[in-house]
Amino acid sequence: MELNHTHDPRTRSWLASANEAGCDFPIQNLPFGGFRKAGSNEAFRGGVAIGDQIIDLAALSQTDALQGLPALALRTCAGSSLNDFMAMGPVAWRALRHALFDLLREDASGEAVQALRNSLVPQLEAEHTVPSRIGNYTDFYTSIHHARNVGRVIRPDDPLTPNFQWLPIAYHGRASSVVISGTPFHRPMGQAMLPGAAAPVYGPCARLDFELELGFYIGPGNAMGETVPLEQAEAHIFGICLLNDWSARDHQFWEMAPLGPFLGKNFCTSVSPWIVTLEALAPYRVPFAHPANEPQPLPYLDAPSNRAHGGVDIQLEVLLETAQHRAKGAAPDRLSATGFRHQYWTIGQMVTQHTVGGCNLQSGDLLGTGTISGPTPAEAGAIVELSLGGTRDIELPGTGERRRFLEDGDNVILRGWCEKPGAARIGFGQCSGEILPARQG
Amino acid sequence: MELNHTHDPRTRSWLASANEAGCDFPIQNLPFGGFRKAGSNEAFRGGVAIGDQIIDLAALSQTDALQGLPALALRTCAGSSLNDFMAMGPVAWRALRHALFDLLREDASGEAVQALRNSLVPQLEAEHTVPSRIGNYTDFYTSIHHARNVGRVIRPDDPLTPNFQWLPIAYHGRASSVVISGTPFHRPMGQAMLPGAAAPVYGPCARLDFELELGFYIGPGNAMGETVPLEQAEAHIFGICLLNDWSARDHQFWEMAPLGPFLGKNFCTSVSPWIVTLEALAPYRVPFAHPANEPQPLPYLDAPSNRAHGGVDIQLEVLLETAQHRAKGAAPDRLSATGFRHQYWTIGQMVTQHTVGGCNLQSGDLLGTGTISGPTPAEAGAIVELSLGGTRDIELPGTGERRRFLEDGDNVILRGWCEKPGAARIGFGQCSGEILPARQG
Numbered sequence: 001m002e003l004n005h006t007h008d009p010r011t012r013s014w015l016a017s018a019n020e021a022g023c024d025f026p027i028q029n030l031p032f033g034g035f036r037k038a039g040s041n042e043a044f045r046g047g048v049a050i051g052d053q054i055i056d057l058a059a060l061s062q063t064d065a066l067q068g069l070p071a072l073a074l075r076t077c078a079g080s081s082l083n084d085f086m087a088m089g090p091v092a093w094r095a096l097r098h099a100l101f102d103l104l105r106e107d108a109s110g111e112a113v114q115a116l117r118n119s120l121v122p123q124l125e126a127e128h129t130v131p132s133r134i135g136n137y138t139d140f141y142t143s144i145h146h147a148r149n150v151g152r153v154i155r156p157d158d159p160l161t162p163n164f165q166w167l168p169i170a171y172h173g174r175a176s177s178v179v180i181s182g183t184p185f186h187r188p189m190g191q192a193m194l195p196g197a198a199a200p201v202y203g204p205c206a207r208l209d210f211e212l213e214l215g216f217y218i219g220p221g222n223a224m225g226e227t228v229p230l231e232q233a234e235a236h237i238f239g240i241c242l243l244n245d246w247s248a249r250d251h252q253f254w255e256m257a258p259l260g261p262f263l264g265k266n267f268c269t270s271v272s273p274w275i276v277t278l279e280a281l282a283p284y285r286v287p288f289a290h291p292a293n294e295p296q297p298l299p300y301l302d303a304p305s306n307r308a309h310g311g312v313d314i315q316l317e318v319l320l321e322t323a324q325h326r327a328k329g330a331a332p333d334r335l336s337a338t339g340f341r342h343q344y345w346t347i348g349q350m351v352t353q354h355t356v357g358g359c360n361l362q363s364g365d366l367l368g369t370g371t372i373s374g375p376t377p378a379e380a381g382a383i384v385e386l387s388l389g390g391t392r393d394i395e396l397p398g399t400g401e402r403r404r405f406l407e408d409g410d411n412v413i414l415r416g417w418c419e420k421p422g423a424a425r426i427g428f429g430q431c432s433g434e435i436l437p438a439r440q441g
Numbered sequence: 442m443e444l445n446h447t448h449d450p451r452t453r454s455w456l457a458s459a460n461e462a463g464c465d466f467p468i469q470n471l472p473f474g475g476f477r478k479a480g481s482n483e484a485f486r487g488g489v490a491i492g493d494q495i496i497d498l499a500a501l502s503q504t505d506a507l508q509g510l511p512a513l514a515l516r517t518c519a520g521s522s523l524n525d526f527m528a529m530g531p532v533a534w535r536a537l538r539h540a541l542f543d544l545l546r547e548d549a550s551g552e553a554v555q556a557l558r559n560s561l562v563p564q565l566e567a568e569h570t571v572p573s574r575i576g577n578y579t580d581f582y583t584s585i586h587h588a589r590n591v592g593r594v595i596r597p598d599d600p601l602t603p604n605f606q607w608l609p610i611a612y613h614g615r616a617s618s619v620v621i622s623g624t625p626f627h628r629p630m631g632q633a634m635l636p637g638a639a640a641p642v643y644g645p646c647a648r649l650d651f652e653l654e655l656g657f658y659i660g661p662g663n664a665m666g667e668t669v670p671l672e673q674a675e676a677h678i679f680g681i682c683l684l685n686d687w688s689a690r691d692h693q694f695w696e697m698a699p700l701g702p703f704l705g706k707n708f709c710t711s712v713s714p715w716i717v718t719l720e721a722l723a724p725y726r727v728p729f730a731h732p733a734n735e736p737q738p739l740p741y742l743d744a745p746s747n748r749a750h751g752g753v754d755i756q757l758e759v760l761l762e763t764a765q766h767r768a769k770g771a772a773p774d775r776l777s778a779t780g781f782r783h784q785y786w787t788i789g790q791m792v793t794q795h796t797v798g799g800c801n802l803q804s805g806d807l808l809g810t811g812t813i814s815g816p817t818p819a820e821a822g823a824i825v826e827l828s829l830g831g832t833r834d835i836e837l838p839g840t841g842e843r844r845r846f847l848e849d850g851d852n853v854i855l856r857g858w859c860e861k862p863g864a865a866r867i868g869f870g871q872c873s874g875e876i877l878p879a880r881q882g
Binding site: 135136138141151154161162163166167169170171172173174175176177179185186188189190191193199200202205224225226227248251254255256257258259260261262263264266267268295298299300353354356357358359360361362365439 | 576577579582592595602603604607608610611612613614615616617618620626627629630631632634640641643646665666667668689692695696697698699700701702703704705707708709736739740741794795797798799800801802803806880
């Protein structure tokens, strides 16, 4: 987590758009993703965001711009997924990021800089893909505020399960239905049990929800039977994205006893195009500890590095754009704003917990943090919390509409960024998805 | 489900071992798997079991033995996984099975028969691999006897959750830790909360269990947003294997509220080498219905074909071989014997339920039935049921040992077969796994 020259906020790029105030992708960020020209039949390949452009890593790998380890790392980014690059580990990730940084600096010049300049593709002309072949997707449940808020809806007397403060709770999600931001999906059909009913009904989800989450991708994996110690956990994390774990609450709450969510979650999960590396986030790492009067982690979930800087101070917001917003040309309304600093467990603890029994993580696996809700009602990361279980209207000032759950045509937009004095802004871009009407069978 | 000439029990093969009484792999079976010479560096490739031999499908595909669709199907079995073959669908599966059947008949002759004969590899000289790249592994919970038995351990007053009789309950499992029969694994470390304790303990699992299940592999998948109607569900199922969903009960029961099993299950799942096709099982299909005084399925989970022959009459048993059995040369002791005919939901209903909300299944996905327990105590498919939650000793006559849960060195062996007058025996072989001591970190 030590800072180096790539974190100096004074460094500017020869690409003007990267230097603009509020830009998510300055030279200090350099997040990785997968892209191609929009609407084309081109193969997807790796890219790095800089300003309003993308460095086409397949094109750059055809040049002599890089040498040595950075060139080897670059070559693994030329294919349709970043799994091989993720498997290379932090030394290779850093080597490539630093090499690109050096070529993008305002004062850089020469043939390599020209080669990089020739490989730029405007972000506006690109379409994205899920950046890894996700072998397994796991979703955690690590916001104590979310757990209490949702727990109150299901178990008013006992909202927090007794294990919450002892381990990062998680369940396995569905990898096949993880889609890239901007992919619309159909409102799911399914079973729900209405209050007081004798039999369930089959129909379109009536309580469709979003979940504001961060996702993180696994770099090098671990062998089956081996545990990743907490001190080493972050060397297994490639980087972080935004994630929306769409949820059909009526289906979920009916199906989930005793084995947890299944159809209520597996119809769609959206991820943002860009993966921000842990190295880029180094200036925003924050100390992490549980309150002294609460349970302290067991030794395997405790480590000095985790206490010193296990947290990440990422700011987050949720915007809603309805069909009426689009018709009126109105800006989306903000539903919520919160931050990852409130989370009860760190991403390192999640990796260690996931592997403590010997489960093997693989390069490219996706782990979600679970819904991120802050301590106040306005910081809730799901509409079921904001509407108090669907009992309270949420006002949308932009159109005068109201919501208790999501409606067809609603487009939910997650945004995330890090910002503070003395450090460059590190943005995550956005993660969006629009709800199409149910396909009734 | 109609019978054809490949189901005639009188047909014999020129391979004598295929005609022996009690053989799991007569000419009427022809299950698919992945194998190579044991201890070699050969590539894994597809194979078909016949008698005590394996047809090397990669070798056979190098010959002119087959023509047309069977030859095209054969070619997809030459690689390291059967995903492409599974994706071809029932017409192609049947074409290849029938072509192999015709070459294996007692009265077959000619160059093609000689080519097949030349491609045989003894099963004793082979090692196996998980036969598909499993994109996602889902485990169901569809034995009402298991649900009641386990429910009584956790919720004595209310063992069966209200949704059980309305939908096939399931959760997403871990694909990366699915291993082939015979792969040993370490007893998992993890957290458990002991009765009356104020804080959980970290240590080796103290309540290690097996789960007797069947697994089935997905053939053609469905697009995201599309549902597979029940009448078409079986066209999406390639075939059935044995599956042991090893479970760390102490870890599982502590972690699973509210999101279900995670580490308690994801350290290892074992599958048998051979996948028995649905066509081979046609003589053993049985009518299926819920008792008239119990909830009847909602229309989307009901279909005439499912009522007529949705069930499969597969007989199952669980054997335990301890280190002492091996030291004494004693035969394994039988822990349980039951059958799949007792299951509350059919494999077709599981596919339809999985896709009802639009979740996309992919070729090669693995679905488990959940623990298969029959109506009497001796038919329980997990040791937590047999030992009444660890309160009762299970005697092992072969060695005089006792068990409440599994111990290090225990090798659990699942076996399955179909047998009845007027039909050929269709065997599943076996699925085994030995428990190694915990790796204490």
